[in-house]
Amino acid sequence: MITVRGLHKSFDNKPVLCGVDLFVARGTSLVVIGCSGTGKSVLIKCILGLETPDSGQIKIDGTGPLLDRFGMLFQGAALFDSLPVWENVSFRLRRSGRSQSDLRALAIEKLGRVGLGADVADQFPAELSGGMQKRVGLARAIAADPDIIFFDEPTTGLDPIMAGVINALIRDVTTEMGATTVTITHDMSSVHAIADNVAMLHDGKVKWHGSRAEMASAQDPYLKQFIAGASDGPITSLR
Amino acid sequence: MIRLLAWIGATTLGGLAALGRLAMFTSSTVRHSVTPPFYGREFGQALFQIGFLSLPVVGLTALFTGGALALQIYSGGARFSAEAVVPQIVAIGMVRELGPVLVGLMIAARVTSSIAAEIATMKVTEQIDALITLATDPMKYLTVPRVIAATLVMPVLVGVGDVIGIFGGYIVGTQRLGFNAASYLQNTVDFLEQRDIVSSLVKGAVFGFIAALMGCYYGMSAARGASGVGAATKGAVVAAAVVILAANLILTEAFFAI
Secondary structure, eight states, rough: OOOEEEEEEEEEEEEEEEEEEEETTTTOOEEOOTTTTHHHHHHHHHTSSSSSSEEEEETTTBBOOOGEEEEEEEEEEEOTTTTTTHHTGGGTTTEEEEEEEHHHHHHHHHHTTTTTTTTTTTSSSSGGHHHHHHHHHHHHHHHOOOOOEEEEEETTTTTTHHHHHHHHHHHHHHHHHTOOOEEEEEEEHHHHHHOOEHHHEEEEEEEEEEHHHHHHHHOOOHOOOOOHHHSSSSSOOOO | HHHHHHHHHHHHHHHHHHHHHHHHOOOOOOOOHHHHHOOOOHHHHHHHHHTGGGGHHHHHHHHHHHHHHHHHHHHHHHHGTTTTHHHHHHHHIIIIIIIIHHHHHHHHIIIIHHHHHHHHHHHHHHHHHHHHTTTHHIIIIEEEEEEEHHHHHHHHHHHHHHHHHHHHHHHHHHHHOOOOOOHHHHHHHHHOOHHHHHHHHHHHHHHHHHHHHHHHHHHOOOHHHHHHHHHHHHHHHHHHHHHHHHHHHHHHHHHHOO
């Protein structure tokens, strides 16, 4: 369903993506892992059309990116400060011709799906905790029942329990919807909770790609070092 | 010497590139202003924020300036026995020049800074990216409503500023300098011409366009982090003030060239 071929992207002559090839089958969940600064966010932004690749192809069911079919949960939730929660959730549908009361009802229903009550609907994002903001961001991402949902570091900045809650929500909601999902993270608990397939990005290329089950027995030294969190191995970092 | 030349070249190219980006942003804003979708609620909010909420600062600025102008003209005019021209010069000074320029600068301080800081914050917190992923064009949703609102509401603010400025001169003239109230008003009305008022309102519209455009441009171009927001806000206010003053010279030349 999502096909990425030979994707290249540089910033100020510094290469970030150096020929990325990926395939995500319809209805499956791909988790892209990799160290900080390896181009995971750039990859997702290229697929979304937020960044223009230098070269390469991105096809969604054979066509280019279509924002109407996408949902996105940002790392910091990226909720609109000036709008109450229910307007954030129903933002994409505000030009659909539905009445304000319909939009509000829909927003409350979506908030319910991510475990938030109707009392949150009239609050502003600044009044919510980080975990609640992520949930609202997730409700906004699924509000229009998109075919494809992207998650950018969904558990960053959350305590382990809340991270587990968000991972479970992502898994439940996307399975229920039958959506195709792409998640970028360096949190292995998210990988185990969300992934059908895993791709490891390093030095702007996919170093390993396989199913979650295959990951445990994979012999790729980059993947093994990343999973183990070892300081010794082919991935070098500044200490 | 080579380094100096390289620096001059790089600075010149950088300046031209920035000018090009601003020109493209301006043309994109104008193009989006005449093509749907239009965001009525955002336009209404911008109208309220830029117009109604600016009235106190515009009114106070004009009131104090009009009063001070009357004192200055009286004091200066006394050097060649021309104290009687206070009503006429206050009127012409406020309507042709001080009203539009001061209101423009106050709007640059109050509105441009606010727009730049708000949009820059949205940029660094990925809210602009979020808008795009929600199939909403940031130019149409953020820039166009603010620029159109500022362009439409600024002539009204300038008109209000002109009237309050003249009123400030009237208060000082009649209460402090001993002018007859009726003749002060009569002299003011008789002396003003239609083109004085038209030029004042046109300047207001142009300055409003500049003020909002600069806020949006610098906000959208903000770099990362809190320092990026600060730099965008400062750059927007400085650019808006300078461009407003430059535009004032050009418009004054266009309206009143002999």
